[in-house]
Amino acid sequence: MIPENQNNRIADIYRRLFACFGPQHWWPGDTPFEVMVGAILTQSAAWRNVETAIASLKQAGALSPKALREIELARLGRLIHSSGYYNAKAKKLKALAEWLGKYGDDLDKAFAGDPSEKRRELLGIYGIGPETADSILLYAARKPLFVIDAYARRIAERIGIAPQSDSYEAYQRLFASNLAPKARLYNEYHALLVKLGKDVCRKKPLCPECCLREVCAYGLENS
DNA sequence: ACCCAGGTGGCCC
């Protein structure tokens, strides 16, 4: 089912990335609920700005499902101002908190059941799309759902292994079908792709001595 | 001054 030979480029890239950078210890966050909040706040935003917003929520005692349900929308927007799209994201956080309320704010209950079924349920929540749903299921619930983000797409394109379709699901299949379905592996792989994308390629595009040279060069327009 | 960062929903065709 899963190619274990050297032709498995997906698995090979993972081995190289891990050998180069080691474990990334994702997702940054003290609790599963904080991970869920971070997954929404980081939508098209720099993580630095999300950290500031989460710190504000903590400071205000608003980092719990109950508090998010009760807080005034405008005040919530002010607290998460630094993460950008703050009006939209305030509504999204409330939608998330309302959903958790159906499970008595018990994350174990909320995440119980078939992961792909749970994924469809999350996609029904306002503000949760494919990447946020998978981030929540992988990093907060430890379910083996591979997360596709802009980095995963660009890196796959750059090394010439992009799927025919540009759809989220096509990219997800590309990675998942070449890996054992382990949450620990998916966790580390996605984090390493982000590490490669933002901390390495932009600073050292050619990486001449690196075993990841072909992977790191993805951002070059005319390489 | 511009460009982008760990996307998503609402339209439109």
Next chain:
DNA sequence: GGGCCACATGGG
């Protein structure tokens, strides 16, 4: 099913 646009801050 795809293409476009609004949503918005902060750092390079």
